[in-house]
Amino acid sequence: MPKRFSASEYTAGILAGNRVRLSQAITLVESTLPSDQALAQQVLDAVLPHAGRSVRVGITGVPGVGKSTFIEALGLYLVREKGHRLAVLAVDPTSQRSGGSILGDKTRMNELAAHPQAFIRPSPAGRSLGGVTRSTREALILCEAAGHDVIFVETVGVGQSETAVHGMVDFFLLLMLAGAGDELQGIKKGIMEMADAITITKADQGNELAARRARGEYQNALHLFPLAASQWNPEVTISSALTGQGVPDVWQVIEKYVAQTQENGYFGQRRQEQNLHWLHETIRQTLETRFYARPEIQVRLAAIEQAVRQGSQSAFGAAGELLEL
Secondary structure (H helix, E strand, O other): OOOOOOHHHHHHHHHOOOHHHHHHHHHHHHOOOHHHHHHHHHHHHHHHHHOOOOEEEEEEEOOOOOHHHHHHHHHHHHHHOOOOOEEEEEEEOEOOOOOOEOOOHHHHOHHHHHOOOEEEEEEEOOOOOOOOOOOHHHHHHHHHHOOOOEEEEEOOOOOOOOHHHHOOOOEEEEEEOOOOOOOOOOHHHHHHHHOOEEEEOOOOOOOHHHHHHHHHHHHHHHOOOOOOOOOOOOEEEEOOOOOOOOHHHHHHHHHHHHHHHHHHOHHHHHHHHHHHHHHHHHHHHHHHHHHHHOHHHHHHHHHHHHHHHHOOOOHHHHHHHHHHO
């Protein structure tokens, strides 16, 4: 059993930028034990006034696009050249057998993980739609309170809804490949409208021409979408994590977006809307958890599930019966 500290000890360590204590606090908010959840809430309440000062960037793309390699290249640029403190919340697919992460993103960002200005936290995606853990938002707040002024949230990117991560970040970056068939990139149809920028990755080793052609095609496609509420026109860049070419350009696009949306008021407005969204999302999650934890529900659930499975009771009727309890 890992050691548990007091709320004040967690808080002091986080505000001091202690990476070990930050990691322990994230483990605490990921726990499903009621006692841990109560303690985690005390810590979150204490650090909340010190959060909210980062740029939050969601990064997604199809498997094989090179998300982790790109994130390491961009992350190293930010901590080495720009002096930022970076946190990466890398959400791994979950093993259905063990419940653990199966990609191990931290092991694929060795150089960035070793940098004192960077913090990388891989987490299993669990059953969360879009590959975002239940506690990702809380981990984001803890990282901000620890002084990280840029937060990356890397999603699984397997074609599930990515709206969950879109709803907790300021900027949404979509990574695409040049020359891959549409069947490999079917994900793009659903999330291109959410993207604030697209970067064509792996523009190296003879793939540069195809990358430039793809950039033109995607830029033309983006012009067909109506202007977003942010009044921002999404941009398309090309980059190579292998050579570093084009990686700084991606950050320049993000900086330009932040400056424009802060000036027109959209940045702050979106943060407020996200806070309200997470209020209602938390209510829904808490109600569901408490519902299934009730003894009378646990007693009746198996029998009602069996009735619904056999078709002797409708799902609507069964739900109504359980809710009446």
